[in-house]
Amino acid sequence: MSTPVQPATLNPGVPNLSWFTPAHAASPGTPLKATADTPTLFTPLKIRSKTLRNRIIVAPMCQYSAAASGPDTGKLTDYHISTLGHYALKGAALVIIEATGVQANGRITPNCPGLWSDEQTASFKRISDCIKAQGALSGVQLAHAGRKASTVAPWIAARLGRPSVRADRDVGGWPDDVVGPMGGPAETWDGKGLSEDGGFWPPRQLTVADIHELVEAFGASARRAVEAGIDVIEIHAAHGYLLHQFLSPISNRRTDEYGGSFENRIRLLVEVVQSVRANIPDDMPLFLRVSSTEWMEGTAPDADLGSWTVESTIKLARLLPALGVDFLDVSSGGNHPLQRVNMFASKDYQTKIASQIRHDLKSAGLNLLIGAVGLITQAEQARDIVDDSKANGLDLSIGQEATAAKDLTDAKGGKEPMADAILVARQFMREPEWVLRVAWKLGVEVAWPSQFLRVKFP
Incomplete structure (x- = not known):
């Protein structure tokens, strides 16, 4: 008599989960x-x-979808499972959870997530478990918004016809606890102080004691991320948020050990990196996102002080391997409303910078992986993609995206790639199956999710 086959052997689940999800025969997005x-x-x-499993990473994307008050403040929810889990299901190699406040006043909006409390850890574990159950790695971006904190969600501001709107106490904001390297009404991000048309709160200047607490907060949040089962930590030092504010002579004119010289302006970031590295396992990857340039050359409010430039980023990047940073995520801009770049007219404005940084580090014999963001799949290319789609159909636009993505990372035939991996954001929101589409257009047969095999591209 034959032994009956048990259902579990036909459709095994992912082990060590409190819920059932089928284990894929091969992780989606992996070449067969x-x-x-x-x-x-x-x-x-x-x-x-x-x-x-491949070189395509889901960049952190703010969703402004966490509770603003009560016991669930800052916690991730089922909404984050449905979005982030889907990117993992459809083949992304690493899914990075959006900017996560290391302190309550470090959130961009009251509806942003945080890891400043042990009570928030379990919510991140649920999302990390979901991402990893689909074969991807989970990451989290640790951040502090600095003088760009305590605003409302952007769609609320848009309804009011404003680029930004301050979040007051009645919606969970913290107008008296917005902080920055400098303080006072003149230091608001938009320079409008408390005027009616201003969109940001005046910051108070962080004391040295405050800075030390902030460094410890980054380390404590990193520890909680490890406890949540997160695979990769990214430190957010870009887009005009607090660590970027300290790097830039535009926003940091302090006269103590955290301002003035290049070495002083990077001091906070160096201490944050050291704090995070000390609170995570030695074998855990550490990423850093920077704005490679502020696009303020020649237009800085005080030209004598200068701005943060590509040369500044290269100088910083050369220090990172010794600090334990493994991967530099190269973005740009965000620290001043007068930045010169027209993102909608610059198709490869960031990828060329990433390539320049990578070449410099390789020439210096330094081992630091470089990630490029700002492909034709980003917001600055949305217009062109839409136009091509209307004129020629979807296949042409995805073909352009696939070719651009391939060319960025391809190291075939002795060719030097522009980057070691790419980070894609908004295009995943438009097309969660983007990885699978790119593979199809490049003629690479990759594994699909078990549940989606019947709709696999031919």
Whole structure:
């Protein structure tokens, strides 16, 4: 008599979960048969103890969808499972949870998530478990908004016809606890102080004691991320948020050990990196996002002080490997409303900078992986993609995206890639299956989610 086959052996679940989800025969987004001709984009990337199944990363995207008050303040929810889990299901190698406040006053809006309390850890574990159950790695971006904190969600501001609106106490804001390297009404991000048309609160200047507490807060949040099962930590030092504010001579004119010289302006970031590194395992990857330039050359409010430039970023990048940073996520802008770049007219404005930084580090014999963000799949390219789609159909636009993504990372035939991985944001919101589409257009047969095999591209 034959032994009956047990259902569990036909459809095994992912182990060590409190809920059932089928274990995929192969992780979605992984080539079924890797060959010498497989584009680098679809080859694995090992960073310390973790291996990305391909080179496509979901960049952090603020969703402003956490509770603003009560016991669930700052906690991730089922909304985050439905969005972030879907990107993992459809083949992304690493899904990074949006900017997460290391202190309550470090959120951009009252509806942003945080890891400043042990009570918030479990909510991050649920999302991390969901992401990893689909074969992806989970990450979190630790952040402090500084003088850009305590605003309302952008769609609320848009309804009011404003680029930004302050969040007052009645909606969970903290107008008296917005902080920055400098203080006072003149230091608001938009320079409008408390005028009626201003969109930001005046910050108070952080004391040295405050700065020390902030450094400890980054380390404590990193510890909680580890306890939540997160695979990768990213420190957010870009887009005009607090760490970027300290880096830039535009927003940091302090005269103590945290301002003035380049070495003093990077001091806070260096201490944050050291604090985070000390609170995570040695084999855990550490990413850093920076604005490679502020696009303020020649237009800085005080030209004698200058601004943060590509040269500044290269100088910083050369220090990072010794500090334990593994991956530099290269973005730009965000620290001043007068920035010169027209993102909608600059198709490769950030990817070329990423390539320049990578080349410099390689020439110096330094080992730091470089990530490029700002492909034709980003907001600055949305107009062109839409136009092409209308004229020629979707296949042409996805073909352009696929080719651009491949060219960025391809190291075939002795070619030097522009970046080691790409970070994609808004295009995932438009097309969660973007990884699978790119593979299809490049002729790479990759694994699909078990539940979606019947609709696999031919």
